[in-house]
Amino acid sequence: MPILHSQAGGQANAPDGKPVQLTPPAALQLRGPVMQISVTINQNAAQALIGQGKTVPTKSGWALIDTGASNTCIDEKAAQELGLPVIDVASMQSASHEGHQCNVYPVQIITPVFTLNSPRTLGAALESQGLLVLIGRDVLQQCTLFYNGVVGQFTLTL
Amino acid sequence: MAALEIERKYLAAHKDQLLRQYGDKFLIIAGEQVAGAYDTIEQALRAVAEKHGLRNVLVRRPSEAQMEFSAPALTLGILRANPS
Numbered sequence: 001m002p003i004l005h006s007q008a009g010g011q012a013n014a015p016d017g018k019p020v021q022l023t024p025p026a027a028l029q030l031r032g033p034v035m036q037i038s039v040t041i042n043q044n045a046a047q048a049l050i051g052q053g054k055t056v057p058t059k060s061g062w063a064l065i066d067t068g069a070s071n072t073c074i075d076e077k078a079a080q081e082l083g084l085p086v087i088d089v090a091s092m093q094s095a096s097h098e099g100h101q102c103n104v105y106p107v108q109i110i111t112p113v114f115t116l117n118s119p120r121t122l123g124a125a126l127e128s129q130g131l132l133v134l135i136g137r138d139v140l141q142q143c144t145l146f147y148n149g150v151v152g153q154f155t156l157t158l
Numbered sequence: 159m160a161a162l163e164i165e166r167k168y169l170a171a172h173k174d175q176l177l178r179q180y181g182d183k184f185l186i187i188a189g190e191q192v193a194g195a196y197d198t199i200e201q202a203l204r205a206v207a208e209k210h211g212l213r214n215v216l217v218r219r220p221s222e223a224q225m226e227f228s229a230p231a232l233t234l235g236i237l238r239a240n241p242s
Contacts, residue, residue: 032237041207044200048207064237069229085206086161086214090225092233103161104225106203106217119199122227129237136229 002114004156006035024152033065033147033154035111039074039133041084042106042119057082061132063109065145065156069136072107076123078132079105090122109133114158116142164189165216166224176220187216 008028011019022030040046040058049056059078071090088104107121116139126134146155165187169176176185176192183195184202188210196202202217231237 041212042200042203044204045207048204049211052208052211054211066229066231066237068231069227071225071227071229073229073232083212085210085212087203087206087217088225089161089166090227092227092229101160102227106206117200119203120225122225124229124232126232129235131237134229134232134237 002158004035004111004113006033006154008033008152008154025149026152028149028152028154033145034062034131035065036060037063037133038110039078039107040082040110041108043108043115043117045085045106046108058110059132062130063111063133063135064131065135065140065154067137067140067145069134070138071120071122072109072118072136072139073122073124073126073134074105074107075126075132076103077125077127079103079107079121079123088120090120092122092124109135109139111156116158162214162216169216169218169220173220180220182219182221184217184219186210187218188213 008024010022010027012022014020038058038060040056046056059082084105086103087106089101090104092100092102103123105121107118109116118139144157168190180195184199185192186194194205206215
């Protein structure tokens with residue numbers, strides 16, 4: 001069983017502006033369960049494109065696991081830069097915006113340990129939040145997630 | 159024009175007919191034509207890449223409504239909220 005285990009870390013600014021090292025529990029609380037990933041087109045589509053001699057670009061960045069999100073999102077600008085095809089349109093519900101429409105892309109998310117399939121990934125403005133991907137409950141359906149706030153670690157297994 | 163507007167209108171207008179003809183298969187709809195029907199979305203996505211490359215085409219079951227998505231932290235812009 002592939003296991004992705006991560007201990008949070010990083011720095012923050014103290015009230016006097018000086019950078020201070022965060023403890024793992026504080027880093028996990030501040031940054032959330034984030035990990036470095038790469039994204040590209042869905043595996044089956046990628047195999048077909050490679051078979052035709054086409055290149056399949058990838059993009060790297062940060063992914064945040066968000067158990068509050070019903071579906072997985074990719075940064076819309078990154079999806080366009082990768083040339084991903086739009087395969088549907090979804091409606092984004094929120095308290096302030098009714099039925100905002102967003103594109104749906106076929107994506108795979110490559111972690112250092114395993115690859116997560118996300119055939120219906122929504123395009124959303126994530127770049128301003130420093131994120132490439134938001135991993136939602138559709139992808140988490142494939143996984144077990146263990147969040148250990150006491151020691152500042154999280155574990156994702158397939 | 160919103161993405162895949164022609165395809166989504168075609169699916170909505172022909173939903174009953176497509177349901178009878180293809181049941182619960184994943185359809186690839188390009189323009190006002192069904193370009194393929196597959197048992198799984200993975201098969202459909204492979205076929206999309208083989209036949210249409212990176213062109214936008216609709217992939218959806220005729221029985222499915224438009225996907226609805228909820229992510230409160232994202233839509234409220236508080237993914238990186240820091241109360242300190």
